[in-house]
Amino acid sequence: MKRGHRLRHKPRHILHSSLQRSSEDSAYRSVCPLCKVGLLMVGRNQETLALVRLDRCTYCAQHFFYDDETIGDEPVEALPPDYEKTVEAQIKALSPQLVKDLGN
Numbered sequence: 001m002k003r004g005h006r007l008r009h010k011p012r013h014i015l016h017s018s019l020q021r022s023s024e025d026s027a028y029r030s031v032c033p034l035c036k037v038g039l040l041m042v043g044r045n046q047e048t049l050a051l052v053r054l055d056r057c058t059y060c061a062q063h064f065f066y067d068d069e070t071i072g073d074e075p076v077e078a079l080p081p082d083y084e085k086t087v088e089a090q091i092k093a094l095s096p097q098l099v100k101d102l103g104n
């Protein structure tokens with residue numbers, strides 16, 4: 001199984017609360033349920049610092065949407081309208097070279 005092999009796969013919906021945390025030190029960081037190698041870090045909006053729903057595995061590069069209302073007792077940012085479609089289009093548009101580089 002290669003690094004980045006799920007980069008262009010359609011994003012999946014998951015519950016963060018159902019994931020296995022990578023350590024007891026973080027209420028956010030989880031083990032990817034697909035490759036079980038990479039981590040899901042949970043990102044923040046750079047402007048508002050709110051938790052972001054979209055995440056990507058550090059190894060297989062699968063994108064996930066968290067369906068939870070809160071993560072680690074913090075509210076998760078609402079998705080703007082059509083955000084999912086936008087993300088899917090962006091993922092499809094990722095350059096073949098980037099996919100190839102990540103796959104190595």
Ligand SMILES: [Zn+2]
Pocket residue numbers: 032033034035036037038039057058059060061062
């Ligand atoms: Zn993964």
